[in-house]
Amino acid sequence: MLEICCYGDDDLNRAQRFGAQRIELCFARQEGGLTPSFGLMQLATRLNIPVMVMIRPRGGDFCYSSGDLFQMCEDIAQVKALHLSGVVIGALTTDGQIDVAAMGQLLEAAQRLEVCFHRAFDMTQDPIACYQQLAKLGVSRVLTSGQQSTAGAGVELIKQLVALDGPVVMAGGGVRAATIARLLEAGVREFHSSASVIKPSVMRFMNRQVFMGAAGQDEYQRYEIAEDEVVKMRAILDKATTESR
Template sequence: MSRITLEVCVDDVAGLVAAAEGGADRIELCAALEVGGLTPSRGLMVRAAALDLPVLAMIRPRAGDFVYDAAALDVMRADIDAAREAGLTGVVLGASRPDGRLDADALAALVAHSAGLELALHRAFDLVPDPLEALEMAVSLGFARILTSGGKTTALAGVETIAEVTRAAAGRISIMPGSGVRLDTVSELLARTGAHEVHASCSVPHVPADPRVAALGFASPLARRTDRTTVAALRRALDGSSAS
């Protein structure tokens, strides 16, 4: 088996360093991972572009659902421009209709604006009523991969759907399991899905040294930090799976 790609999501400079030193193959660059990731700042994009790794920026202007109006789409186009100008590899996109289906018109506009950048479809995919229909749309729009937990809270819980979508994709697009990908779940995920890449936070809880930071609302109680040791351990596990 060929080497399995490890994508690590990070939301600060320390996370960039931890992911790179731990052995990540690719980085999903975000802000606010505690709400699933938002668009990172331009400064963080520039810093990430200096790494000798592919980096894709999350393009998500707010927390919540993925139903965007014209004003939000304008913001997203400007953020795509920022990612390109910073020298990043690509962007991570998603847009939904109110019924959960992918918004073909919004995605087509964003994809067109992303010309020259690598494209990943984020977990808006996990809200769709028909994953196979959404798969075909993603293929037709030119996405390189789909990040999915199979519509469940963790990839292991959604493993059957991930496997079904992977079979239907038939190599036309990569299906990348994400959410709850850890040392104790990754081997089963790989065995049951046939995935060639995985997405993980490799994070540990982060408690500010000064308790006033959280008490005054400056930090989320859900805050976590990318952990170099965890990245390295998952990298070793993936290398073991590749060799078997």
């Protein structure tokens, strides 16, 4: 299974066309992915592959206030109203454990939806115990880089998690065609990738003195899903599927 992370309508169209089998729909790439707008969710309903919607109200840590949780539950209601496939959520306590109370609230709101616990998992203090806790909560899938900067670097922990009974372990973080083989050997069967490349802006006039975000951030470049990367990854996974039969 190849899941591609999408941040806009162009991403959605390219990902499906090039071979994505599932979408994670996000907004705010620089923040690591936040809840997309209702309009973008509506655009995603046109796809004929499953769409998982990121439910994350802000950047930073994963310790949420009652207001944050209210916002997240309302966003989950929008996902349900649009009949999208599921949500991507995560909540932690201050000591790096699964926030069971917060997760209970979110899971109640997400009844009848597929649920993936996102890379907040990589910020936990005891990943094995937290994985087992997520299994008890009934989460469908866990996205992880094995608590390293990339899934390739975290392959040993990922391998341990795959061997346990519980949610599907999906490898994410620097996943590309060049790294999939090693993860397949570790038993991974679901892969998450942004598969993106930097493209220059189409703007002809550029005011380099003004920054809309952090100072020094280039306002005249954007990310785009790379066709060749998605095609290569999908080909590798299709071959692995055929060989395993």
